[in-house]
Amino acid sequence: MKAAFPALALLRAAGFAWPENARLAIGTPRARVVGLFMRLWDAPPAAVTLGRTVFVPEAAYFARLGPAGQAALLAHEAVHIRQWQQLGAWGFLWRYVREYFRTRREGVGTHDPRRGIDLEREALAVERDVRAALETGKAGEILV
Numbered sequence: 804m805k806a807a808f809p810a811l812a813l814l815r816a817a818g819f820a821w822p823e824n825a826r827l828a829i830g831t832p833r834a835r836v837v838g839l840f841m842r843l844w845d846a847p848p849a850a851v852t853l854g855r856t857v858f859v860p861e862a863a864y865f866a867r868l869g870p871a872g873q874a875a876l877l878a879h880e881a882v883h884i885r886q887w888q889q890l891g892a893w894g895f896l897w898r899y900v901r902e903y904f905r906t907r908r909e910g911v912g913t914h915d916p917r918r919g920i921d922l923e924r925e926a927l928a929v930e931r932d933v934r935a936a937l938e939t940g941k942a943g944e945i946l947v
């Protein structure tokens with residue numbers, strides 16, 4: 804990704820390991836299609852990671868986050884990229900969908916941070932750490 808991207812520059816300066824092979828699709832036609840598909844499935848997401856591509860359907864939403872908010876969001880999605888690499892596509896999707904439906908059966912809102920999807924809990928924890936580190940200037944201590 805381009806070093807000129809302020810959010811990625813923030814992450815890098817903070818010592819955060821942004822995956823070198825990651826791709827960002829922000830507001831592209833394909834990202835909007837992914838967003839529409841997810842809207843059918845659930846509430847519209849801020850971003851969706853498929854493999855090593857992070858799709859952000861709404862470019863205007865992303866712009867409004869500002870560099871620190873973008874960095875926190877991208878850190879969250881970087882965790883999903885690693886999860887995809889570790890579990891493989893089917894392993895990731897199977898586990899995600901299985902935990903999603905279990906969570907729904909238990910009546911937990913899917914956008915509640917306490918939801919029962921382990922893959923999301925891990926990503927949300929890193930997102931929180933990055934957000935806190937950027938606020939306190941201790942970002943160099945984050946390990947992914």
Ligand SMILES: [Zn+2]
Nearest residue numbers: 879883923926
């Ligand atoms: Zn997530």
